[in-house]
Amino acid sequence: xxxxxxxxxxxxxxxxxxxxxxxxxxxxxxxxxxLLIFIAVVYFAARYRYRRGVPAExxxxxxxLELTWSIIPFFVFMAIFLWGAVVFFRGxxxxxxxxxVYVVAKQWMWxxxxxxxxxxxxxxxxxxxxxxxxxxxxxxxxxxxxxxxFRMKQDVLPGRYTMAWFRATKPGTYHLFCAEYCGTxxxxxxxxIVVMGPAQYEAWMSGxxxxxxxxxxEKVFSELxxxxxxxxxxxxxxxxxxGVFGKPVQLEDGRTVTADENYVRECILDPGAKRVKGFxxxxxxxxxxxxxxQVNALVAYVKSLSNSSAAGANSNAAMALPAAPDKAxxxxxxxxxxxx
Amino acid sequence: xxxxxxxAPPVERVNYLNKEYGVASWLFTTDHKRIALLYLLSIxxxxxxxxxxxxxxxxxxxxxxxxxxQADTYNxxxxxHGMVMVFFFLIPSIPAVLGNFLVPLMIGxxxxxxxxxxxxxxxxxxxxxxxxxxxxxxxxxDTGWTFYTxxxxxxxxxxxxxxxxxxxxxxxxxxxxxxNFIVTIHRMRAPGMTWSRLPLFIWAHYAxxxxxxxxxxxVAITIILVAAERTLHLGIFDPKLGGDPLLFQHLFWFYSxxxxxxxxxxxxxxxxxxxxxxxxxxxxxxxxxAFSSIAIAVFGFxxxxxxxxxxxxxxxxxxxxSLLSYAVAVxxxxxxxxxxxxxxKGSIHYDAPMLYAFGFLGLFTIGGLTGLFLxxxxxxxxxxxxxxxxxxxxxxxxxxxxxxxxxGMHFWWPKISGRLYPEGWARLAALIVFIGFNLTFFPQFLLxxxxxxxxxxxxxxxxxxxxxxxxxTAGATVLGIGxxxxxxxxxxxxRYGKPASDNPWNAAGLEWKTTSPPPTFNFDEEPxxxxxxYNYAELDAPQKDKDKQEVPVAR
Numbered sequence: 095x096x097x098x099x100x101x102x103x104x105x106x107x108x109x110x111x112x113x114x115x116x117x118x119x120x121x122x123x124x125x126x127x128x129l130l131i132f133i134a135v136v137y138f139a140a141r142y143r144y145r146r147g148v149p150a151e152x153x154x155x156x157x158x159l160e161l162t163w164s165i166i167p168f169f170v171f172m173a174i175f176l177w178g179a180v181v182f183f184r185g186x187x188x189x190x191x192x193x194x195v196y197v198v199a200k201q202w203m204w205x206x207x208x209x210x211x212x213x214x215x216x217x218x219x220x221x222x223x224x225x226x227x228x229x230x231x232x233x234x235x236x237x238x239x240x241x242x243x244f245r246m247k248q249d250v251l252p253g254r255y256t257m258a259w260f261r262a263t264k265p266g267t268y269h270l271f272c273a274e275y276c277g278t279x280x281x282x283x284x285x286x287i288v289v290m291g292p293a294q295y296e297a298w299m300s301g302x303x304x305x306x307x308x309x310x311x312e313k314v315f316s317e318l319x320x321x322x323x324x325x326x327x328x329x330x331x332x333x334x335x336x337g338v339f340g341k342p343v344q345l346e347d348g349r350t351v352t353a354d355e356n357y358v359r360e361c362i363l364d365p366g367a368k369r370v371k372g373f374x375x376x377x378x379x380x381x382x383x384x385x386x387x388q389v390n391a392l393v394a395y396v397k398s399l400s401n402s403s404a405a406g407a408n409s410n411a412a413m414a415l416p417a418a419p420d421k422a423x424x425x426x427x428x429x430x431x432x433x434x
Numbered sequence: 435x436x437x438x439x440x441x442a443p444p445v446e447r448v449n450y451l452n453k454e455y456g457v458a459s460w461l462f463t464t465d466h467k468r469i470a471l472l473y474l475l476s477i478x479x480x481x482x483x484x485x486x487x488x489x490x491x492x493x494x495x496x497x498x499x500x501x502x503x504q505a506d507t508y509n510x511x512x513x514x515h516g517m518v519m520v521f522f523f524l525i526p527s528i529p530a531v532l533g534n535f536l537v538p539l540m541i542g543x544x545x546x547x548x549x550x551x552x553x554x555x556x557x558x559x560x561x562x563x564x565x566x567x568x569x570x571x572x573x574x575x576d577t578g579w580t581f582y583t584x585x586x587x588x589x590x591x592x593x594x595x596x597x598x599x600x601x602x603x604x605x606x607x608x609x610x611x612x613x614n615f616i617v618t619i620h621r622m623r624a625p626g627m628t629w630s631r632l633p634l635f636i637w638a639h640y641a642x643x644x645x646x647x648x649x650x651x652x653v654a655i656t657i658i659l660v661a662a663e664r665t666l667h668l669g670i671f672d673p674k675l676g677g678d679p680l681l682f683q684h685l686f687w688f689y690s691x692x693x694x695x696x697x698x699x700x701x702x703x704x705x706x707x708x709x710x711x712x713x714x715x716x717x718x719x720x721x722x723x724a725f726s727s728i729a730i731a732v733f734g735f736x737x738x739x740x741x742x743x744x745x746x747x748x749x750x751x752x753x754x755x756s757l758l759s760y761a762v763a764v765x766x767x768x769x770x771x772x773x774x775x776x777x778x779k780g781s782i783h784y785d786a787p788m789l790y791a792f793g794f795l796g797l798f799t800i801g802g803l804t805g806l807f808l809x810x811x812x813x814x815x816x817x818x819x820x821x822x823x824x825x826x827x828x829x830x831x832x833x834x835x836x837x838x839x840x841x842g843m844h845f846w847w848p849k850i851s852g853r854l855y856p857e858g859w860a861r862l863a864a865l866i867v868f869i870g871f872n873l874t875f876f877p878q879f880l881l882x883x884x885x886x887x888x889x890x891x892x893x894x895x896x897x898x899x900x901x902x903x904x905x906x907t908a909g910a911t912v913l914g915i916g917x918x919x920x921x922x923x924x925x926x927x928x929r930y931g932k933p934a935s936d937n938p939w940n941a942a943g944l945e946w947k948t949t950s951p952p953p954t955f956n957f958d959e960e961p962x963x964x965x966x967x968y969n970y971a972e973l974d975a976p977q978k979d980k981d982k983q984e985v986p987v988a989r
Binding site: 101102103112113116117120123124127128131132134135138139142143144145148149150151152153154155156159160163164167168171172174175177178179180181182183184185186201234235236238240242243245246247248249251252253254256269271272273274275276277278279280281282284 | 506716719781815
């Protein structure tokens with residue numbers, strides 16, 4: 095019903111209903127509060143307007159009343175808080191086994207790369223009914239990935255990954271906005287999300303790929319010589335990366351961190367910051383030597399070493415690789431040099 | 435003084451306005467009332483500059499394409515609109531004009547504790563203002579008033595350092611005003627003026643001063659860090675240099691969220707006085723209204739990261755800040771309920787100040803309640819950085835703070851100028867401002883939920899947003915007229931207005947027990963307070979010669 099209301103944004107993700115429900119609840123609660131106050135003010139103002147010879151009745155105050163109108167709103171507020179927090183947590187916890195898309199924002203465009211290898215600019219094609227996880231970073235300033243129809247927004251920062259996810263529920267084309275002011279063409283940093291039915295999506299996916307991102311990453315990995323130290327037989331001077339991703343890692347300084355996307359990223363760009371226990375600080379930084387796209391590819395590759403399904407994709411990639419042996423990393427490299 | 439008697443009509447008393455004439459007598463004055471008027475002139479000047487930027491912004495948004503001005507110009511317009519309105523109008527507005535004028539009068543003091551520091555604060559304001567004007571005239575800034583890094587430190591080529599220094603300087607004027615108020619309120623109350631007899635306007639200014647003193651240095655430090663990174667390339671905020679861009683947002687909002695309370699608390703103080711006077715009643719729940727001001731000032735420091743729910747902070751941090759944001763909503767709600775209850779069984783007059791106070795109540799309620807939406811994490815994800823936020827903070831900072839400011843200007847105008855403003859025009863202006871305001875900003879809530887991001891010069895990709903923008907621009911025109919009217923008739927009344935009696939509203943409060951306008955040292959003899967605040971029962975008690983009621987005099 096509300097989908098046809100012209101003052102309402104389209105509702106095209108699983109989150110949209112949750113957010114709208116809370117919004118409607120808040121509209122009702124705040125509408126009632128407003129009405130209560132307005133009616134009281136208007137009634138008092140009319141009923142007790144100045145009349146000659148009728149003095150105001152002095153009332154000191156009332157502690158029971160003060161407590162009532164402190165405590166009742168407090169509990170109403172807490173209810174809103176809890177509901178808001180629940181919706182937020184759901185929106186912030188990416189489900190396992192989502193389709194992954196790497197997002198690189200720059201002034202003033204969105205560069206999107208599917209884990210399967212398709213690259214897009216300012217347009218993202220996604221399947222309906224599948225969880226899509228966005229792993230996002232920025233090449234320059236802060237941007238924000240905002241899709242009103244999905245009720246989803248996440249700032250995209252330089253120097254780290256931020257994550258977001260959604261599951262589209264309705265095929266169609268939806269606005270993608272940059273919501274954090276990012277300079278001259280901020281309002282031009284817009285694009286669209288194209289949600290497709292499964293069959294069309296398969297058709298779309300079958301074209302234009304240069305092989306999975308993890309395969310690109312494997313190529314970068316060997317080109318940069320990472321494999322000389324990060325050997326798969328645990329005899330290398332660097333940690334063996336097989337099965338590391340997603341697991342806790344013991345650090346030299348005694349801390350334990352989870353090897354997530356941000357950790358892998360940090361290890362590439364600032365290897366000394368969180369060194370793995372038992373290894374020497376011999377790894378050089380790759381800051382400035384690799385593009386954001388190459389970092390993404392490396393992260394996807396490291397991830398594929400731990401993830402059975404992705405590893406499968408990787409072996410597919412190994413088969414697919416001879417078809418286009420040099421293209422992908424070369425492309426990533428040129429794109430990197432363009433933007434730097 | 436001899437000059438005054440020569441030029442003024444023979445019956446006119448010597449007061450702070452006619453005691454001395456000439457530019458020097460104003461520029462070197464240490465009289466808090468004259469400094470208040472200096473501030474009044476300066477902030478009005480900046481209000482119209484900021485308003486002019488707002489007008490251009492609204493005109494640009496009339497059509498989706500970026501046709502009136504280029505994107506770069508538009509970005510500078512909203513940046514300078516924000517900086518001018520926040521730092522050069524809203525923050526000084528009520529404290530530096532009405533607070534400066536009234537704090538000593540209300541507590542029965544001859545002046546502020548540090549009159550020369552008070553004058554210095556105005557000079558700092560002017561120096562900061564000239565720097566800002568110079569910055570705007572020679573290119574301006576395009577980062578938004580929020581200066582987010584690393585855009586501001588590494589990517590924009592506009593005048594960040596100069597604008598930052600202007601704000602740095604004007605920040606000290608704000609600190610000095612706060613410092614002066616705190617010392618004055620502690621040390622200079624007249625005999626008998628106990629804390630529980632203070633007008634709630636004073637409590638509100640006391641709470642505001644705490645924020646000014648504790649918060650403003652943080653933004654000053656932040657500006658220095660931005661300037662250091664920009665000029666010396668120290669790695670503080672830019673990740674390419676090893677910094678953290680979120681650190682900037684934490685520091686910036688640590689001041690800039692409480693700054694909202696610097697704007698709204700004094701306004702709350704103003705309408706509290708107005709509600710009491712025009713209902714002829716003691717304020718309902720005096721101590722709850724007083725302590726809610728302090729509670730807002732304290733809790734206000736603990737909620738800054740609710741501006742950053744989608745900025746990349748952890749979900750647990752977001753949870754804590756959401757919770758605390760609801761905590762700060764409670765004292766605000768308490769105030770609204772107490773004002774409403776004050777009307778109950780009152781004897782209500784509808785003079786222009788009261789109309790502004792009613793307007794404040796309505797707009798602040800809507801602004802406050804939409805704050806509940808933004809503090810709800812799940813909704814904030816959708817509406818933050820959209821026009822929903824723009825509408826929300828304008829309801830608080832313009833609907834609330836400016837309504838209160840105008841209400842206060844009308845209420846105390848007879849005391850400030852010694853003249854009455856034209857009541858009919860003033861009521862009309864209050865109505866126009868209220869209607870124009872709602873027409874301008876209510877559509878922006880709808881735009882925000884539809885998903886229109888803020889700070890967009892061009893929305894030709896989403897023409898569906900145009901109709902609401904047209905409403906908003908139309909409303910802004912009405913609002914502009916509403917703001918021009920008081921300036922015109924206040925100026926008119928200074929010459930042609932009827933002379934005001936000492937207490938034209940028959941209001942409680944020491945400021946009404948001296949002449950209009952007051953003498954330079956406020957009271958001919960030091961007053962002694964023997965009555966509770968808001969003693970409207972005594973003032974309205976049937977007695978023939980109440981106009982002759984004398985101020986008790988210290989022995």
